[in-house]
Amino acid sequence: MRLLRQGNKEVSQLALELGVASNKLYRWKDEIGQHGDNAFPGPGVRKRTTSTKGATQGLEAKVKRLREDNEILKKAAIYFARELE
Numbered sequence: 001m002r003l004l005r006q007g008n009k010e011v012s013q014l015a016l017e018l019g020v021a022s023n024k025l026y027r028w029k030d031e032i033g034q035h036g037d038n039a040f041p042g043p044g045v046r047k048r049t050t051s052t053k054g055a056t057q058g059l060e061a062k063v064k065r066l067r068e069d070n071e072i073l074k075k076a077a078i079y080f081a082r083e084l085e
Helices: 002-006 011-018 022-038 050-084
Strands: none
Touching: 002 011, 002 022, 011 022
């Protein structure tokens, strides 16, 4: 991609030299344009977009609130069980 960004050669010429289809070079260029350094994070690692980061943070906050609610309900159940005895 560095060679493509330098702009010294046409995409078709680079594709021939690298043994890669030119449409792949265009796609990779678009991926870098959209996601920057996060475009190709590595094997087995998914790209994290801004929307997924926000969704993840929202879900983590919801899980935290639900855990707190569960703790309150457990304490309330113990309290009311003692009242019934």
